[in-house]
Amino acid sequence: MQTSAPQPPDLAPVLDLIAQDARQNRFSRWGTSTVIDENTGEPVIDRPLFDALHAAAGLDAQYPIGNAGVIHVYGYWFSTALTPYGYKRDRWQNGELAAALGQPETRFHLFSDPTSTPLQRVTAATLPLLRQPPTDAKVAGAQVDGLDTRVVLVAADGITADRLAANGSSICALIYGIRRGEDWQLITTFPLAGDPDVVVADFLADRRLRWNAAPQRDL
Template sequence: MSDALDAASARAGENPRATLDEFSWLGAAIDDDAAAGRFAAWGTSSVMDEFLRQPVVTTDLFQALHERAGIDALWPVGNAGLLHVYGYLLSRVMTPFGRKRDRWIAGDLARLCGLPPDEFLPWVRESTLLERVTAAATGVLDHNLRRTERFGELRSRIALTDQQGPAALAYAVETPTVGRRIITMFPVSDAAALLTQIDEDEPRLRWNAALPEQDLSAR
């Protein structure tokens, strides 16, 4: 199935809407997530990678994903769950940490969450990938909060499954009006170094989070 993902990623660059239709773990999964209201648990994110300073998905794929989910969005800011889960599966951009989809298919993130290594493969469960990722990220945020940052009315929450060595990170942003919304989830190789860096930084939005000036919701 990894070959199928490679093929899907390549075709998504040319015809993203047809690609979503072709694979049940893409289009049909997004349909199921939208019907169940699962995207509401996620905040807003930019597709501009903070390290590369370039988008990790194309404008056509960005639009096709949000159309499929029934979410109004204006490039380059969209629903974080839609982009970080399904968009990252189809992203072909290479970052300093590898491809964005590696977090879902490599197995490391799942293990760090105490889950089977195939937990985040999109095609191995009846539940959608977004449903599984949302459950895992929520658990990490609920039980492993390490840092809270405040700026104005906005508060961000940084959770790590361990404070030393490799760990799963979950990040969320919270405001009085919309409450807590998940932004992203990924593995880190050195939790202690990351926490030290955060402590030395000024509070800020991290990991491509966007200001929740308007709530992206289903049409």
């Protein structure tokens, strides 16, 4: 785990990426999230940055609740807030999440592919799995305040009892989303170490919005 706060990227090129996504309406595939971290109770990015990112996306968000794609895929690169699980950008930078999704380790870096945006790459890797989880995934659904929510845990080489027994713990990708209308919207994705059955059991036992999801609203 990184011990010193990460150096944020230059803002202008990131705003350009966000504007590209906005022109293709890619943020509509993501739900709403808060920048208040559920573990620390503190904001992971400040209001001026929140406003700048959402302005580039053409979204009328009201701090601290905004678009999950804007906040998680882009805002987290700027976050210097330390959480119990490290820095928010770690999921995109260290390669564990990408590997669990069967992607090259640098796939979710900001500028790893000049032909696509990070949001485009993350959405392509995760939304199909949220919509139609693979047969070897761990999946749970729960209704929260009238909303259908779903968690999907996957790994590139499958999640099996034998694999867990052999490794003791494993890195898988957690994908979480909320249904809106006839389709699912992404909220977040991150690498998870440990037994996914424990996550599923807790998800079903304690039915609430999770992982910084916020009540849905039009932006």
